[in-house]
Amino acid sequence: MIALNSVTKRFRGQEPQEVFGDIDLSIDAGEVVLVSGPTGAGKSTLLKLLYAAEFADRGRVTLFGRDPARLRRSSIALLRRHIGVVPQSFALLRNLTALRNVALALEVRAEPQRDVLMRAAEALSAVGLADHLDTLVSRLSDGQRQLVAIARALVGEPLLLIADEPTAHLDGIGREMFIDALIDVQSRGGAAVIATNDHALLCAGARCSWRHMALDGGALSMIADRQATLIDDLVAQSGEFPIPDIPSNKTPSDQDLDHSVDEWEDSIDTNVVPFPVAASAGGMS
Numbered sequence: 001m002i003a004l005n006s007v008t009k010r011f012r013g014q015e016p017q018e019v020f021g022d023i024d025l026s027i028d029a030g031e032v033v034l035v036s037g038p039t040g041a042g043k044s045t046l047l048k049l050l051y052a053a054e055f056a057d058r059g060r061v062t063l064f065g066r067d068p069a070r071l072r073r074s075s076i077a078l079l080r081r082h083i084g085v086v087p088q089s090f091a092l093l094r095n096l097t098a099l100r101n102v103a104l105a106l107e108v109r110a111e112p113q114r115d116v117l118m119r120a121a122e123a124l125s126a127v128g129l130a131d132h133l134d135t136l137v138s139r140l141s142d143g144q145r146q147l148v149a150i151a152r153a154l155v156g157e158p159l160l161l162i163a164d165e166p167t168a169h170l171d172g173i174g175r176e177m178f179i180d181a182l183i184d185v186q187s188r189g190g191a192a193v194i195a196t197n198d199h200a201l202l203c204a205g206a207r208c209s210w211r212h213m214a215l216d217g218g219a220l221s222m223i224a225d226r227q228a229t230l231i232d233d234l235v236a237q238s239g240e241f242p243i244p245d246i247p248s249n250k251t252p253s254d255q256d257l258d259h260s261v262d263e264w265e266d267s268i269d270t271n272v273v274p275f276p277v278a279a280s281a282g283g284m285s
């Protein structure tokens with residue numbers, strides 16, 4: 001589903017800086033990968049490579065069998081229909097309600113309006129915001145906004161979920177709902193890549209046998225020896241996180257990604273994407 005082969009990313013400026021170099025990563029359908037690391041290690045940049053908001057300076061990134069660097073912008077927009085993103089900044093429209101923000105993720109796919117509103121309401125209810133459907137985002141707390149961003153990412157049942165510090169503003173209940181959402185993504189054969197330093201989320205990942213990677217010093221490495229410690233630490237916060245049976249997943253075919261691109265360009269403003277596209281000269285996190 002996802003492959004990074006000898007990928008290097010640099011930020012250009014007066015003093016060019018390498019964020020990470022020659023990293024390799026392969027993620028299959030049904031996998032959840034947690035990526036931890038210090039501030040500035042490049043976790044956010046790594047995630048942006050996975051939804052083509054950034055491109056590698058060297059090496060190759062493959063999403064669903066395609067190299068985004070070789071695709072037209074309209075084809076990248078079509079590819080993103082299979083990806084749900086929770087950005088660190090939330091990227092919500094503050095002058096719209098929670099319901100309208102989540103609905104946008106379906107509207108850019110030209111789905112029927114009646115279905116859009118119903119599914120958006122269901123997604124918000126699933127994260128505990130049933131009483132805030134018509135509340136303006138500007139009036140929500142940071143934790144509630146984070147839940148709206150999570151609902152928006154999940155409403156389209158993406159094949160790939162990408163989330164950047166998705167529990168940073170959540171309480172214990174919100175975190176448990178997000179963990180349940182990850183289990184659901186995994187159980188239907190989707191994949192998820194989560195950048196997090198949330199100890200409780202890492203503990204839950206150990207319980208669920210999710211892969212834990214560390215990005216630090218420009219290198220990406222597997223964390224295996226901490227699993228037992230993380231599980232022990234979780235006892236203090238007890239809670240069972242069942243490991244689901246993972247079905248085989250159907251990734252989008254070439255035909256799915258190629259057909260009706262012209263029709264897509266005519267009917268959808270490809271600038272309206274439910275997450276921001278950063279410039280390559282942006283900052284690290």
